[in-house]
Amino acid sequence: MSDAALTNSLETWFKANARDLPWRLDHRIPYCALVSEFMLQQTQVARVLEKYQPFLDRFPTVEALAQAHEDEVLAAWAGLGYYRRARMLHACAQAIVEHHDGTVPDSAQSLQNLPGIGRYTAGAIASLVFGQREPIVDGNITRVLLRVHNKPEPQTDNHTIKWSWRRAGELVKSATNPAIFNEAMMELGATICTPKNIQCPQCPIRSHCQSFEAGTTESIPLPKPRAKQKPMYCASIVSIQNRSVLVEQRPVSGMWASMYQVPTIERDDRQPTPEEITTDLSVDADTIKPTGTFTHITTHRIVEFAVYRADSIEMGPNQAYRTLDSLDQIALSNAQRKVLAVAGLIEPL
Numbered sequence: 001m002s003d004a005a006l007t008n009s010l011e012t013w014f015k016a017n018a019r020d021l022p023w024r025l026d027h028r029i030p031y032c033a034l035v036s037e038f039m040l041q042q043t044q045v046a047r048v049l050e051k052y053q054p055f056l057d058r059f060p061t062v063e064a065l066a067q068a069h070e071d072e073v074l075a076a077w078a079g080l081g082y083y084r085r086a087r088m089l090h091a092c093a094q095a096i097v098e099h100h101d102g103t104v105p106d107s108a109q110s111l112q113n114l115p116g117i118g119r120y121t122a123g124a125i126a127s128l129v130f131g132q133r134e135p136i137v138d139g140n141i142t143r144v145l146l147r148v149h150n151k152p153e154p155q156t157d158n159h160t161i162k163w164s165w166r167r168a169g170e171l172v173k174s175a176t177n178p179a180i181f182n183e184a185m186m187e188l189g190a191t192i193c194t195p196k197n198i199q200c201p202q203c204p205i206r207s208h209c210q211s212f213e214a215g216t217t218e219s220i221p222l223p224k225p226r227a228k229q230k231p232m233y234c235a236s237i238v239s240i241q242n243r244s245v246l247v248e249q250r251p252v253s254g255m256w257a258s259m260y261q262v263p264t265i266e267r268d269d270r271q272p273t274p275e276e277i278t279t280d281l282s283v284d285a286d287t288i289k290p291t292g293t294f295t296h297i298t299t300h301r302i303v304e305f306a307v308y309r310a311d312s313i314e315m316g317p318n319q320a321y322r323t324l325d326s327l328d329q330i331a332l333s334n335a336q337r338k339v340l341a342v343a344g345l346i347e348p349l
């Protein structure tokens, strides 16, 4: 069957079945699309749903975001993870104000010249907001394309990704409406042509799908061996004075860059010893009490946390007491929220 028949089936299905997501209503507003596209990179829709509107309430325009302090942006981003995206979105807003008079550019090429915008996000904004015939390819779309063409390949291989962009580009040219087609591809990958529990009986392009015909849907794409996550060990000290907790800011680069934490030391090969904790964190050994442990898993690390309470700690130059009520105004990683939960200061995540 032709590409036009495939795109037509998909667009018709999407118009009748699209999930009601708030950023879809806002798609005609370029700034809203910019925010939602940054948030949706590597984060699940359910988590973005919690953060999207509060972020827009706090930074309603590209100018408001550009003028904000980075700490405010990171705090509003807290809970979404991958904080580099928040810094990039902030830098992107500043570049739009500086180089485009505060107007989000409409071409994929201009968009790609902005900080934090790669080919996918540029294609998404150019097509969804401005109706350009630009393709988009992410993991969901690559998986759909590999299955439609019965190609048993790992979806992260470079040549597979290249092929997917080419194929998506051909299809979007055949679409009646490039915005609807691109969203439909994403929706199909997210809700029907999922990694597991594939819903082929509900699929609008089943009659175009070669892997469905061949009975090979479950084995496509081929799995890619996961890189092993490295261990990391952290000791965190929770020190409270007058309903305030001692916090410090992490370095501007590396893991959890610029995020806030309670005083913490870390090792790659073992838990810090009691002597290291008392010396490195200037804490009185007699007042330190083990409070709990937990494991925090990130994409690249398995982090074992040991949490302590301490009554007497010498405050360092980069540290300050913050009231418990003001903790949601600073950028705390999920790991540090767990530390505070283990210490009984906030509700568990």
Ligand code: SF4
Pocket (backbone or CB within 6 Å): 144, 147, 148, 192, 193, 194, 198, 199, 200, 203, 204, 205, 206, 209, 210, 211, 212, 217
């Ligand atoms: S028929 Fe099944 S495998 Fe093929 S595109 Fe549809 S959901 Fe995916």
